[in-house]
Amino acid sequence: MKKNYLTLLILGCFILSGCTNAETTTTVSEDDGVQRTTESYTSISEDDPIDSSVSEEESAAEELAKYDAVFDKINESLDFDEFANADDEKKAEMVIEVLKDIAENGTDEYPYPLVVADSWNYLADSREVEFEFFNGVKSGYVLYDENDPYSTDQTDITE
Secondary structure, eight states: OHHHHHHHHHHHHHHHOTTEEEEEEEEEOTTTOOEEEEEEEEEOOSSOHHHHHHHHHHHHHHHHHHHHHHHHHHHHHSOHHHHHHSOHHHHHHHHHHHHHHHHHHOOSSSOSOOBOTTOOEEETTTTEEEEEBTTSOEEEEESSOTTOTTSTTTOOOOO
16 A cells, blocks of 8 residues: 555656656565665756856856956056056046057957947046946946055045
């Protein structure tokens, strides 16, 4: 009687599990006369959550690498002595020239446009050049050293 309940239970689970494809192997042991059932499940869903999460992580890592490549190209292309001694408007012009090149040619690693053409804008109040990446994400390049503790933007002057 217990064998029938076990078989019905397994059959019911198999029928109710509409989202998986199961392969059932039934073995009967000669020693104790107990029927053992082994089931292996494989997903029949095309949108396997494990595969999609891995590909999403890889995609996100690739996008971050492209963002880094843009900032690396800007930093490599600027003559630091000239850049450091220029006023903000001249610095913005220098950064925009590099962004134009990236919008047309990309970088060494990614030889295709990584910045949307004509998406840059110099923001004098915040002292940065704002621009848009290939995927619509907005970013900015700060025209001063954010980590300089002696910068007027970093120093809190109270009177």
